[in-house]
Amino acid sequence: MTIERKPAKPKKCRVATCRASFVPSRMGQAVCSPACALIDGPRHAPKARKALADIERKEIKVRKEKLKSRADHLKDTQHAFNAWIRARDAGQPCISCGTTADVQYCAGHYRTTGSCPELRFEPLNVHLQCNKNCNLSKSGNILGYRPRLLEKIGAEMLAWIEGPHEAKRYTIEQLKAMTADYRAKTRELKRAAA
Numbered sequence: 001m002t003i004e005r006k007p008a009k010p011k012k013c014r015v016a017t018c019r020a021s022f023v024p025s026r027m028g029q030a031v032c033s034p035a036c037a038l039i040d041g042p043r044h045a046p047k048a049r050k051a052l053a054d055i056e057r058k059e060i061k062v063r064k065e066k067l068k069s070r071a072d073h074l075k076d077t078q079h080a081f082n083a084w085i086r087a088r089d090a091g092q093p094c095i096s097c098g099t100t101a102d103v104q105y106c107a108g109h110y111r112t113t114g115s116c117p118e119l120r121f122e123p124l125n126v127h128l129q130c131n132k133n134c135n136l137s138k139s140g141n142i143l144g145y146r147p148r149l150l151e152k153i154g155a156e157m158l159a160w161i162e163g164p165h166e167a168k169r170y171t172i173e174q175l176k177a178m179t180a181d182y183r184a185k186t187r188e189l190k191r192a193a194a
Contacts, residue, residue, distance in 0.1 A: 015039050073175040080182035081121050082107035087189040089128035095148050096134035096141035106131040110145055111161060118165040121178065124153055125161055 013020045013032040017039070022032035031037045068076075085107035093100045095108060108129025111119050119125040127149065134141035150158050170178070 068172075070172055070175070073172050073179070074170070077170075077175045077179045077182070078113075078120065080179045080186070081126070084182045084186045084189070085123070085126050086128060087186045087193075088123075090189075090193065092128050094130040094134055095127040095152070096129055096138070096144035098144075098148065099130055099133070101130070103133070104131040105129065106135050108135045108140055108145070110140075110142070110149055112140065116165065118168045119161065122161070124157055127152070 008023050008025075010021045010023050011030070013022060013036055014030040015032075015036040018032060018036050020032045031040050086105060089105075094105070105128050107126050109119070110125050110127070113120045116125075127145075129135045129140070129145075134144065138144075146158075153161075
C-alpha cells in the first residue's frame with residue numbers, strides 16, 4: 001500500500017516582471033524558471049551574506065571562549081564585580097577622601113587583591129573610590145579609607161576583613177557563574193535606577 005502524493009498547487013512567480021503561474025517541482029520553489037531565478041537571486045544576497053556572517057561570528061565567539069584561560073575568566077569576573085560595585089555605590093562619595101566631584105570612580109579594595117586575594121570578591125571589602133586621586137595616585141588611600149569604612153560597616157566587620165582568611169581557588173565554572181550573577185545584579189540595579 002502506497003500513499004498517494006497530492007499534486008502541487010500552482011503558484012505565481014515571485015519576480016515582479018514575470019508573475020507567471022507555475023507548478024513547483026521542489027519544495028520552497030518561488031520562481032518559475034532559471035531565468036527568473038537569476039533575476040530574483042541578487043535580491044537575497046545581502047540577507048544570505050548577513051546570515052553567513054552571523055554564523056561565523058558565533059563560531060568565532062565559541063572558539064575564543066574555549067581558548068580562555070582561568071586567568072582570563074578571573075579578569076572577566078573581576079570586571080563584572082567592579083561594575084556591580086560601581087552601580088551599587090552610585091551617588092555615594094569616595095570612601096577614601098569623601099569627594100562627590102564629577103570624576104571617574106572605580107571599585108577600590110580595602111585589602112588589595114595582591115595582599116589578600118581571598119577577599120577579591122567580598123562586597124564588604126570593595127567600595128566606590130575616585131580613580132585618579134585615591135586609587136591610582138595614593139595607592140588606594142588606605143589612611144582615608146579605614147575611618148570611613150569603620151563608619152560604614154562597623155568595627156566588628158572591619159576586624160573580620162583585617163583578620164586571617166582561608167584561601168579560595170575558583171574553578172572556571174564558578175567564575176563563569178559569578179560573572180553571570182554580577183552582570184545580572186548590575187542590570188537589575190541599573191533598571192531600578194532608571
